[in-house]
Amino acid sequence: MKSSIRLGTFFGIEVGLHYSWFLIAFLITMSLVSQFQATNAGWGPGVIWSVSIVTAILFFAGLLAHEMSHALVARAHGLTTRAITLFALGGVAQIEHEPSDAKTEFWVGIVGPFSSAVIGAICFGVAWAAGWRPGAMPDTPIEGMFYWLGYINLMLATFNMIPGYPLDGGRILRSIIWWSTGNMERATLLAARTGQTVALLFIAFGIFRFFGGAGIGGLWIAFIGWFLLQAAGASYASVALTAGLKDVHVSDVMDRDCETVDGNLNLQNFVEEHLLRTGRRCFVVSQNGQVAGLVTPHEVKEVERQRWPYTTLYDVMRPLDQVHTVTPQTPVMEALETMGRDDVNQLPVVDANHLEGIVTRAHVLQFLQTRMELGRLGARS
Numbered sequence: 520m521k522s523s524i525r526l527g528t529f530f531g532i533e534v535g536l537h538y539s540w541f542l543i544a545f546l547i548t549m550s551l552v553s554q555f556q557a558t559n560a561g562w563g564p565g566v567i568w569s570v571s572i573v574t575a576i577l578f579f580a581g582l583l584a585h586e587m588s589h590a591l592v593a594r595a596h597g598l599t600t601r602a603i604t605l606f607a608l609g610g611v612a613q614i615e616h617e618p619s620d621a622k623t624e625f626w627v628g629i630v631g632p633f634s635s636a637v638i639g640a641i642c643f644g645v646a647w648a649a650g651w652r653p654g655a656m657p658d659t660p661i662e663g664m665f666y667w668l669g670y671i672n673l674m675l676a677t678f679n680m681i682p683g684y685p686l687d688g689g690r691i692l693r694s695i696i697w698w699s700t701g702n703m704e705r706a707t708l709l710a711a712r713t714g715q716t717v718a719l720l721f722i723a724f725g726i727f728r729f730f731g732g733a734g735i736g737g738l739w740i741a742f743i744g745w746f747l748l749q750a751a752g753a754s755y756a757s758v759a760l761t762a763g764l765k766d767v768h769v770s771d772v773m774d775r776d777c778e779t780v781d782g783n784l785n786l787q788n789f790v791e792e793h794l795l796r797t798g799r800r801c802f803v804v805s806q807n808g809q810v811a812g813l814v815t816p817h818e819v820k821e822v823e824r825q826r827w828p829y830t831t832l833y834d835v836m837r838p839l840d841q842v843h844t845v846t847p848q849t850p851v852m853e854a855l856e857t858m859g860r861d862d863v864n865q866l867p868v869v870d871a872n873h874l875e876g877i878v879t880r881a882h883v884l885q886f887l888q889t890r891m892e893l894g895r896l897g898a899r900s
């Protein structure tokens with residue numbers, strides 16, 4: 520998920536806010552306002568609104584602390600977190616690699632709910648120190664604020680402990696199965712299945728509540744279930760991809776015969792004589808017999824059609840020194856990560872300053888499909 524609003528960098532990790540976060544902030548503020556209006560109407564609208572808004576903002580700080588705890592434990596185990604994004608259903612810490620062993624996965628997973636539980640307990644402690652007693656509703660704004668912060672953070676800890684991958688509880692479950700069986704793929708499959716089951720239960724329960732008269736609250740539960748269902752499927756696919764591409768290098772999937780074209784060629788001729796005729800996606804632009812850059816359909820599309828006869832390949836190519844390159848020995852997963860970061864579909868493969876070919880997302884996909892079909896036929900590579 521790309522973050523929409525950058526909040527700054529904490530502990531060297533970029534923190535962002537997705538627009539959908541405002542929806543949950545609004546819903547939390549509104550439900551606190553109606554809660555306080557029901558139990559503490561004597562505070563007056565000004566105090567009720569202020570307490571609700573401050574509580575919602577502090578909840579956001581608690582959520583950030585939850586994600587930050589994942590990121591910091593990951594860092595202690597040598598894993599880099601690229602960014603933390605907060606969105607409608609919580610937060611997500613984008614850790615660059617999947618943990619390589621079960622113990623790391625376990626500790627990175629469990630520290631989040633643990634942090635939320637500790638924050639919740641501290642908030643209840645502050646409410647207690649301010650005069651609130653268990654079993655009673657809070658009387659003063661300070662009691663009210665910390666009581667509800669305690670409540671929300673404990674809910675957050677509980678929700679995240681649901682054993683459905685990719686929730687923290689699902690990661691913990693996966694790490695325990697992985698730890699005891701030593702089989703990461705099997706552990707992922709089981710945790711993802713559990714995640715899907717939990718998600719379907721959420722959807723069924725939400726729809727049941729909706730028709731039972733719970734209104735929007737029921738739909739909200741069903742929506743969380745739908746989100747979990749998507750996330751469980753996507754996480755499983757991503758782990759399966761990582762497993763399928765383990766030990767595969769760029770040299771296994773790259774295209775070695777990139778066509779070389781002259782940089783003085785104009786786009787009109789290039790499209791008619793090369794792009795359309797060969798169906799290739801990538802061309803090497805040469806200058807005095809040397810590789811100067813790359814041209815793909817993407818660069819051509821950027822130029823208006825009327826200007827094609829007057830634009831040369833030199834004008835539109837991506838100069839070789841401006842694109843990230845990989846070597847034939849680079850693991851394919853790493854090449855895919857680089858493509859993702861740079862938002863491109865292909866990378867030139869260079870070895871000792873010589874262009875060896877090109878690797879594209881399509882090549883990787885083709886490779887995976889072939890492998891899957893062979894796997895289904897019972898062959899093993």
Ligand SMILES: [Zn+2]
Binds near residue numbers: 687
């Ligand atoms: Zn978490």
